[in-house]
Amino acid sequence: MNAEIIAVGSEMLTPSRMDTNSLWLTAQLNDLGIEVVAKAVVGDDRARLAGMIRDALNRAELLLISGGLGPTEDDLTREAVADALGLTLEFRQEALDAIAERFARMNRRMAENNRRQAFILCGAEMLSNPRGTAPGQWLLHGTRALALLPGPPHELKGMYRDHLLGRLRRMAPPLAIRTRQYRITGMGESDVDQLIAPVYKQYANPVTTVLAKPGDVQVHLRARCGDAAEAEALVSELGEKVKALLGDRVYSEDGESLEAAVGRALAARGESLAVAESCTGGMLGERITSVPGSSEYFRGGFLVYSEQMKTGLLGISPELIAEKGVVSEEVAIAMAAAARERTGSTHALSITGYAGPGGGAASAPAGTVCIGYSGPGGETSRRIHFTGDRARVRSLATQSALDLLRRRLTLAVR
Amino acid sequence: MNAEIIAVGSEMLTPSRMDTNSLWLTAQLNDLGIEVVAKAVVGDDRARLAGMIRDALNRAELLLISGGLGPTEDDLTREAVADALGLTLEFRQEALDAIAERFARMNRRMAENNRRQAFILCGAEMLSNPRGTAPGQWLLHGTRALALLPGPPHELKGMYRDHLLGRLRRMAPPLAIRTRQYRITGMGESDVDQLIAPVYKQYANPVTTVLAKPGDVQVHLRARCGDAAEAEALVSELGEKVKALLGDRVYSEDGESLEAAVGRALAARGESLAVAESCTGGMLGERITSVPGSSEYFRGGFLVYSEQMKTGLLGISPELIAEKGVVSEEVAIAMAAAARERTGSTHALSITGYAGPGGGAASAPAGTVCIGYSGPGGETSRRIHFTGDRARVRSLATQSALDLLRRRLTLAVR
Numbered sequence: 001m002n003a004e005i006i007a008v009g010s011e012m013l014t015p016s017r018m019d020t021n022s023l024w025l026t027a028q029l030n031d032l033g034i035e036v037v038a039k040a041v042v043g044d045d046r047a048r049l050a051g052m053i054r055d056a057l058n059r060a061e062l063l064l065i066s067g068g069l070g071p072t073e074d075d076l077t078r079e080a081v082a083d084a085l086g087l088t089l090e091f092r093q094e095a096l097d098a099i100a101e102r103f104a105r106m107n108r109r110m111a112e113n114n115r116r117q118a119f120i121l122c123g124a125e126m127l128s129n130p131r132g133t134a135p136g137q138w139l140l141h142g143t144r145a146l147a148l149l150p151g152p153p154h155e156l157k158g159m160y161r162d163h164l165l166g167r168l169r170r171m172a173p174p175l176a177i178r179t180r181q182y183r184i185t186g187m188g189e190s191d192v193d194q195l196i197a198p199v200y201k202q203y204a205n206p207v208t209t210v211l212a213k214p215g216d217v218q219v220h221l222r223a224r225c226g227d228a229a230e231a232e233a234l235v236s237e238l239g240e241k242v243k244a245l246l247g248d249r250v251y252s253e254d255g256e257s258l259e260a261a262v263g264r265a266l267a268a269r270g271e272s273l274a275v276a277e278s279c280t281g282g283m284l285g286e287r288i289t290s291v292p293g294s295s296e297y298f299r300g301g302f303l304v305y306s307e308q309m310k311t312g313l314l315g316i317s318p319e320l321i322a323e324k325g326v327v328s329e330e331v332a333i334a335m336a337a338a339a340r341e342r343t344g345s346t347h348a349l350s351i352t353g354y355a356g357p358g359g360g361a362a363s364a365p366a367g368t369v370c371i372g373y374s375g376p377g378g379e380t381s382r383r384i385h386f387t388g389d390r391a392r393v394r395s396l397a398t399q400s401a402l403d404l405l406r407r408r409l410t411l412a413v414r
Numbered sequence: 415m416n417a418e419i420i421a422v423g424s425e426m427l428t429p430s431r432m433d434t435n436s437l438w439l440t441a442q443l444n445d446l447g448i449e450v451v452a453k454a455v456v457g458d459d460r461a462r463l464a465g466m467i468r469d470a471l472n473r474a475e476l477l478l479i480s481g482g483l484g485p486t487e488d489d490l491t492r493e494a495v496a497d498a499l500g501l502t503l504e505f506r507q508e509a510l511d512a513i514a515e516r517f518a519r520m521n522r523r524m525a526e527n528n529r530r531q532a533f534i535l536c537g538a539e540m541l542s543n544p545r546g547t548a549p550g551q552w553l554l555h556g557t558r559a560l561a562l563l564p565g566p567p568h569e570l571k572g573m574y575r576d577h578l579l580g581r582l583r584r585m586a587p588p589l590a591i592r593t594r595q596y597r598i599t600g601m602g603e604s605d606v607d608q609l610i611a612p613v614y615k616q617y618a619n620p621v622t623t624v625l626a627k628p629g630d631v632q633v634h635l636r637a638r639c640g641d642a643a644e645a646e647a648l649v650s651e652l653g654e655k656v657k658a659l660l661g662d663r664v665y666s667e668d669g670e671s672l673e674a675a676v677g678r679a680l681a682a683r684g685e686s687l688a689v690a691e692s693c694t695g696g697m698l699g700e701r702i703t704s705v706p707g708s709s710e711y712f713r714g715g716f717l718v719y720s721e722q723m724k725t726g727l728l729g730i731s732p733e734l735i736a737e738k739g740v741v742s743e744e745v746a747i748a749m750a751a752a753a754r755e756r757t758g759s760t761h762a763l764s765i766t767g768y769a770g771p772g773g774g775a776a777s778a779p780a781g782t783v784c785i786g787y788s789g790p791g792g793e794t795s796r797r798i799h800f801t802g803d804r805a806r807v808r809s810l811a812t813q814s815a816l817d818l819l820r821r822r823l824t825l826a827v828r
Binding site for chain 1: 425427428429430431432434437438440441444450451452453454455456457459462465466469472473623625634689691693694695696697698699700702703704706707708709712713714715716717718719720722723726727756757770771772773804805808
């Protein structure tokens, strides 16, 4: 079974807005084994919308239309579908009653134009909308099925769950989905893909998707079968092969973030962590504390953006900075050791670097970052040169620091 | 003149990918006064793509198609356009030479299937692509114009600038664009809209767009006229009215971020800043230091996630915490004063709160945040209860802290 999705609204044709409902709907439809073969965005133009609806129904078995069900003159989805299919709209008292009841409950006066929302396509079922005023519509038309859904995401999602999920499940063949979501750091997207493509390309099912952010690659496997055990066996078979190739670069098998994986390892050992940050200015602490419950293992730390703060707050010797440079592995280790000692934490991480675009030194150009670690097993450091803009350098620096700690905690290696 | 955009590629019909080329192209076309009236995404399916191209050319004067110009069997845009228009494809030696030259330059062997990329629609102009292998195509067909562009964003953008911008500018009437980009904090999106809509709705030109992130609203004005002075007069006239209504909630008139606006004010006064963060764990420092050149005014600070850190690193009295609660305006002020004193900064900001989802106290449920300030003019604080999840509470807390400082610096008020 295949589907198309049309999002209605001129605001989604501007450079700063996009239709995100279709992404959520696609995930839901895929879960039922329904493939999305095309999608479109169209403005509030009755003739153009009617034309696009007609074209889509020539191609797809199922058409979902979001938006354009409001009370104003700009809301034209009802009329456009009627035009496209040669149907009339009929007034339904039950629809108006539900809208009026909602206004009464909120102690607001219903405007005259809300009456427009009570017009339903001849032959369509009305889909109630407890989250907003616009009722949805469901229509079987020849060999095609058609749903009209409200545009606001929480109304659309609620209506899909309440009314469409069951209807579509009965129409689509039964299907079980099993997934794996590996996350990898320390390797680029194309290197990951080159390494694992020879294996995953042998499988049409599971489907493999490789996604990347700076310093972080995700490999999604998604097996779909009529039988749940078979789907699990498929995803597990390919998953083990992929994992074996990626080795200890895999930090998560269920999509967990790196900061959450590190936090879980710390909590399991009953150990604590502190940080000392220069060029990242708090980004490392921010990431660690983005995880709910991080107070169990995160103590705190120091933002030492200037040299005076490094000497004043952390007691780093000015001679060491003068001799080795403020961006050096020696200073990074001294920062980590001081943060650990001053907070009484089990482990401490530090970052010192030139994030750019300006700054840097002859020995350490912009993009150079040193990561320091201090813990019960001793001290270690890394010196890395990142390319890219300031935001990217800072993000990669925190990723490297967290990965260094992950490896200490879970692999007992540098 | 109106346009449609079709993005080709099955990967953009998955829940995790989207077509972003069309946003960039829309901004470019709008700059020329060309309106985008619909856009679509379609998979690598020759018949469906051909059908959608035919449908789009029935509606729009200009059609831009991105993607599907690669060398593999999946790349079907050339063939689909030929099908849709009833044209043949012809081999162009100049296209193959350019592709071969690129491979030679990179010391790589050209594969046999790259030959497919040298087929150009009969009557079309080839658009050279120094950034990749796929040449683009430009075709005038009856009253319609059609461009085939490569999918990778940097190739598409380069080709647009090199080849399309000039052609489209000659086709579209001359147009000058002038914009304002106000940023507002301390007021919700719907409140902003309700306040300014009665004014901006009187103007069809400039077009007004209201965008929002948590704690931050943007109002974009965009005037388009044949004459530049007239466009400037229009955007300035509406801009002054909007600004007068929004008052001191406007922190930027050119889209500058709040952290950059605060940084500029500090740098102008030659003053410095420090922070002490509890529940935000570094997010405030991260935001401040995301601005290039922030070392000019940002000294550093303290991440005091636990009570022991607040007493140990900042010397907050345990009695004060016991008496007032760790999330209290008194503790926030003590944190700011200690951070200021220990770093020798002109100003200091502090944040202490319960970000949730768990935690909180009877007197301060999850979502409660206290902001503290200490500076030459004295000390002040705010206590706020934010709704929403952990990420939202933390983000709103840093926004409030920065706005408190902005008001001290630029308005000389609390």
